[in-house]
Amino acid sequence: MQYDSQSIEKKWQQFWNENGSFEPLEEECGKEKKYILSMFPYPSGRIHMGHVRNYCLGDAFARHFRKNGFNVLHPIGWDSFGMPAENAAIKHKLHPKKWTYENIDYMRKELEGLGLSFSKTREFATSDELYTKWEQEFIIRMYQEGLLYQKSSTVNWCEPCHTVLANEQVEEGCCWRCDTPVQQKRCQGYYVAITKYAQTLWMI
């Protein structure tokens, strides 16, 4: 027997879409809840195999818990704010908003094609105005509470990308995005005093 992926998967994906099959239900709020959140993809343009591996794992968990009677919330969003989007927009001579949201539309279709069981009604992007409004509010509150401080430290710097890189984004001494050798640079930056919460987190 042959597995006709094109027609079978399309048929079920359409059924799930039309029936809101993966939305947590209010009438099921008596059930035990499970919140399954995978790391948001950065909307760089196209889904790659790293995304497929990552989101299939979360999807397997979500489906497992639904089958076992849990009321599951498995949302998705887009990590779409910051220098990489600005640099890509400069490179492609487009406004960052246009570049970012066009990529999101394209990548959402690709993820849908994988049949992943995300809630469709709770998707957002970290570049959405509503999200950044609350993010800024949190920053102001943390500043007022004395949880933000400035210090100078040595960071990984990529000159063409004009941005700081995390250690994980440095591959064999070069930038993961553009392959330029990474420089060490002294930089003044803002930091969050998360250790002030260490005791509270331990209590949770």
Ligand SMILES: [Zn+2]
């Ligand atoms: Zn770079």
